[in-house]
Amino acid sequence: MEFLATAPVASFIFVITILTSLLAFSNESLYGKMMLHPYSVSRGRQVYTIFTSALIHKDWMHLFFNMLSFYFFALQFPIEQVLGHWQFGTLYVVSMVLSDLPSIAKHKDEYWYHSLGASGAISAVIFSSIMIAPTESIMIMPIPIPIPVLLFGPLYLIYCSYASKYSKDNINHDAHLYGALSGIMLTIALKPGILTLFIHQVSGVIQSHLH
Secondary structure (H helix, E strand, O other), X not given: OHHXXXXXXXXXXXXXXXXXXXXXXXXXXXXXXXXXXXXXXXXXXXXXXXXXXXXXXXXHHHHHHXXXXXXXXXXXXXXXXXXXXXXXXXXXXXXXXXXXXXXXXHOOOOOOOOEOOOHHHHHXXXXXXXXXXXXXXXXXXXXXXXXXXHHHHHHHHHHHHHHHHHOOOOOOHHHHHHHHHHHHHHHXXXXXXXXXXXXXXXXXXXXXHHO
């Protein structure tokens, strides 16, 4: 129960996202009402789905991987302690909206298109963690070795940018990309001095490799 004391906002998001996802799995009507529908949102209808779509997931695997990422970066990593409670909540909710706006604009005339999942907001959390601790490494399944976040970050952004243009896998790569960028910008805005500290830490890593 330590998470409730150190990361109450992240704990609430974690629990409510799992509960609403599980509820939607067994309620097709609710599932449909909570999905993001850019065609409707762009016309001023079902605007609430910008928020509710982040509380549901496509299937068990989608939910598992999103919540696993959230667990490690929002509950195991002390991001909420570093940013502050209301700041973390702001980061999550605002990035949720910002990560969806490009998809709404891109698919505003495609009635068939829907989107769901917390991936955009979670990408923001991951990249906020990178801004806070750029010297750390992360494990990515199934790669058996840790990857420095300074390598992972740029590769992730490049992949998402490429996939958003050319991929046909029905994954909303735009949400991943703009969620990550939102996480960087919002962390800088919410935590004065973080950019200076980030540059200092990155400079230290570069210098240690040069000597």
